[in-house]
Amino acid sequence: MLYTINKSPLMFGNLKSVLRVAPTGDPILLYEDGVYAAVKGAASEDLLAAAVADHPLYALKADLDARGLVSLADGVQVIDYDGFVELVEQHQVVPWL
Amino acid sequence: MLYTINKSPLMFGNLKSVLRVAPTGDPILLYEDGVYAAVKGAASEDLLAAAVADHPLYALKADLDARGLVSLADGVQVIDYDGFVELVEQHQVVPWL
Amino acid sequence: MGETVAVLMRKAPYGSVYTAEGFRSMMGIGVFEMDVSVVFVDDGVYALVKGQDPAGLDMKPLGDAFPVLADFGVTKFYVHDDSLTERGLTPDDLVMDVEIVDGAGAAQVLESAGLVLPF
Amino acid sequence: MGETVAVLMRKAPYGSVYTAEGFRSMMGIGVFEMDVSVVFVDDGVYALVKGQDPAGLDMKPLGDAFPVLADFGVTKFYVHDDSLTERGLTPDDLVMDVEIVDGAGAAQVLESAGLVLPF
Amino acid sequence: MKMGVLVLEGPYQHEAADSAYHFVRAALARGHEITGIFLYTDGVNNANGYIKPPGERNIGQRFSELGAEGIPVVACTACARFRGFRRDMVSENVSLSGLGALSEYLRESDRFVTFGD
Amino acid sequence: MKMGVLVLEGPYQHEAADSAYHFVRAALARGHEITGIFLYTDGVNNANGYIKPPGERNIGQRFSELGAEGIPVVACTACARFRGFRRDMVSENVSLSGLGALSEYLRESDRFVTFGD
Numbered sequence: 001m002l003y004t005i006n007k008s009p010l011m012f013g014n015l016k017s018v019l020r021v022a023p024t025g026d027p028i029l030l031y032e033d034g035v036y037a038a039v040k041g042a043a044s045e046d047l048l049a050a051a052v053a054d055h056p057l058y059a060l061k062a063d064l065d066a067r068g069l070v071s072l073a074d075g076v077q078v079i080d081y082d083g084f085v086e087l088v089e090q091h092q093v094v095p096w097l
Numbered sequence: 098m099l100y101t102i103n104k105s106p107l108m109f110g111n112l113k114s115v116l117r118v119a120p121t122g123d124p125i126l127l128y129e130d131g132v133y134a135a136v137k138g139a140a141s142e143d144l145l146a147a148a149v150a151d152h153p154l155y156a157l158k159a160d161l162d163a164r165g166l167v168s169l170a171d172g173v174q175v176i177d178y179d180g181f182v183e184l185v186e187q188h189q190v191v192p193w194l
Numbered sequence: 195m196g197e198t199v200a201v202l203m204r205k206a207p208y209g210s211v212y213t214a215e216g217f218r219s220m221m222g223i224g225v226f227e228m229d230v231s232v233v234f235v236d237d238g239v240y241a242l243v244k245g246q247d248p249a250g251l252d253m254k255p256l257g258d259a260f261p262v263l264a265d266f267g268v269t270k271f272y273v274h275d276d277s278l279t280e281r282g283l284t285p286d287d288l289v290m291d292v293e294i295v296d297g298a299g300a301a302q303v304l305e306s307a308g309l310v311l312p313f
Numbered sequence: 314m315g316e317t318v319a320v321l322m323r324k325a326p327y328g329s330v331y332t333a334e335g336f337r338s339m340m341g342i343g344v345f346e347m348d349v350s351v352v353f354v355d356d357g358v359y360a361l362v363k364g365q366d367p368a369g370l371d372m373k374p375l376g377d378a379f380p381v382l383a384d385f386g387v388t389k390f391y392v393h394d395d396s397l398t399e400r401g402l403t404p405d406d407l408v409m410d411v412e413i414v415d416g417a418g419a420a421q422v423l424e425s426a427g428l429v430l431p432f
Numbered sequence: 433m434k435m436g437v438l439v440l441e442g443p444y445q446h447e448a449a450d451s452a453y454h455f456v457r458a459a460l461a462r463g464h465e466i467t468g469i470f471l472y473t474d475g476v477n478n479a480n481g482y483i484k485p486p487g488e489r490n491i492g493q494r495f496s497e498l499g500a501e502g503i504p505v506v507a508c509t510a511c512a513r514f515r516g517f518r519r520d521m522v523s524e525n526v527s528l529s530g531l532g533a534l535s536e537y538l539r540e541s542d543r544f545v546t547f548g549d
Numbered sequence: 550m551k552m553g554v555l556v557l558e559g560p561y562q563h564e565a566a567d568s569a570y571h572f573v574r575a576a577l578a579r580g581h582e583i584t585g586i587f588l589y590t591d592g593v594n595n596a597n598g599y600i601k602p603p604g605e606r607n608i609g610q611r612f613s614e615l616g617a618e619g620i621p622v623v624a625c626t627a628c629a630r631f632r633g634f635r636r637d638m639v640s641e642n643v644s645l646s647g648l649g650a651l652s653e654y655l656r657e658s659d660r661f662v663t664f665g666d
Binding site (some may be wrong): 117 | 321323395416417418424429
């Protein structure tokens, strides 16, 4: 299934928590404030690396651009809304709000 | 000043973050979902103990009762809305929303 | 396609309307004879804590209402073990009998249902 | 009594309206000639990151607007050092010059102002 | 594919309504059918026909336009009563209904996506 | 003392409006003067006179009652336009105004408390 995260990683436990449930191999999408987890050099980078080790990890371009985030951690795949829909074609969705 | 926390401690970083700013001796009030930090035996208890070590710590009775929280960690002082107002008489307020 | 649905409860009650409306959606969907599973993870487990008394907030208690869902055909309740434990709670602290699952078990319930409604 | 006020910015922009309305409140209060200090802590520091382009969301950029506040008499900006550092940011990443303060410094600004508006 | 959408937050306060709209537009562009958009809790406020944001995107109008294109856009009746949102405020091509509509969209959908906070 | 209050969330979705109401009632009971209650962002929805929650506390009516007791209760005009909240929906003893009202309450208050999310 596709797990989606819309909260920032340093003030919300959502990304940390989803890793306890999402099975290895299931994709994770960062969107809205969730995209802050995709940046390089933040204190959340270890968490992101743990996510990338076990899951295909995507971040939504429109939300990255809005927030001025250009320097992304290794393993993050940037997709647009068309890509979001494509992931939903391939997977059922678990919004981890 | 009176720092007020309305978010739960295991899913939100608010309590952890306020401890980096609130000066020693300034009181902290837990209300709304913030009162979950006041319970005994939760994984947030160390954080609560750190708060209690440096700050008078209060939890709002109406919010504790609503959530069925009866077993509270040491050092938590339970107050009602009258007590909330009394704290505001004594201190300016920093809502750490 | 979707005759089965999982309601995923991850938020604490009273602080926001999510718990109450998650509950109401289960009644609403259950009454239309869909096969509903309910999974409590993270702060969502607080919804089931015994002894909730929001009279001081002029609100209605939520916890005690959950067992009533059986009347609407909603009978499958799963609680995530670590979420419970890290909150200092045990199954005895909850208003009803539930099945305790680990992370993989919770994921399995969501996957079996297919469609997921998060609250 | 309150001729001075501190606006406390703790939330990330775009995900909620808080940043935008915190900004608007500063203009509104500044124009009424109150003495406004602005403190950025936690995700609030993201409000000042350079290069924000929300065109894809059909929204207006927020970051570049902050320097305009000087025209409304709002000129005192403080950024919490640890909040910046743990986000992998340096002062060079921000849209304007600000004063970097530690936790105690941030608390001092809030205390000096007395009244605090949180966004 | 058939996709249903649930929106749990109102306009402007959170990004949820925007995200839902962009997702629906992208899904339509890829040829999918939207079985329905259910506006629940504060989400009902996206159905308000009087939204007039000076110089900004009109989120209310966006959902009305999706309705005009034949997509069922339905706001929860009970939630509307709690929020003082009356039937005469509902924007064109949007309607009020109960949780039966949500059940119907779930039943008809291959995928279901919720946007909230 | 003179105390001002700011509300940043609407009715029912979050506890903020409830907390603000209980705080104001307790402050009045202790003999304080409320300089004003400013309803900002989604907080404006608390000023809706058509709120009709079946069998539940009426949050809209509560703010209207505080207004009837002489406390200035003001909802932000611009926020209202963004939310389709029209002047004819405003409950009795509540009014719409700009950020000048917020500035005034700040200026007049010894204490200021914000409720939001």
